[in-house]
Amino acid sequence: MPISTPYLAELVAAPPQEAEPPPLTDGFRVATYNVHRWAGVRGGKQYEPERAMGVMEELEADVIALQEVLRPFDGRDPLRRAARAMGMHLAFVVTRMHKRGELGNAVLSRYPFASAEAIDLTFGRLERRAALAVRLASGGDGERISIVSTHLALMDRTRTRQVKALLEHPHFDGAPTLLLGDMNAWRRNPASRGLDAYAERHNNERWPASWPSVRPVLALDRAYASGLNLCDLHAHETAASKQASDHLPLVGRVVVG
Known part of the structure; x- marks a missing residue:
């Protein structure tokens, strides 16, 4: 069943009993994770969502x-299960x-969404790509922070066009923003x-390697911050994370202001 453009499929509120999160201005823990269709490190027809779901809980992240992310046609929905288990929007x-x-x-x-939007990053017919952009709302402090999750193309030229389209989008209009995802950054290129020119690098000297998970050598996954301080960004490397996906998750601390 083809789709003409990416679309926002669902917004699910956190369970009512979830505690009020602290203000965004207190800072928060953030992560990015390519879960490899819940197929584990081996991929293919494997279906092992519990592995990646367990790793997501290990991260103890607020965002x-x-x-x-695969949402199977058969009604099994690891994504919804994970959100409910962790009390997250x-x-x-x-x-x-x-x-x-x-x-x-x-x-x-853990923070409610003030808004959510699909950004189409498809250029050409070979690869359909998109980003999900949300704005977080936090209590009464009035702070709004954009979170953008994306998976960029394999081809350098297409990836460069995708980055240009992202940076021209209103979510990158000067408000505090985190761009997170699998950037397929096999080597340094215009993308x-x-x-790097737009965002403030994390405090590490180098990007942490995240792929392949069993012996990571390439920093395909990235976290870019603008108007925020992103500290202690590192790959979450455990026995479980090495088997749950072909990527390791990255996790760090965001300091606001």
């Missing part, structure tokens, strides 16, 4: 950006149809240079 954007279900990007958040 998690997810990529390669959920937004999901469908990028394309996989033979087993909807495939796309998601954001889980990565454009992001």
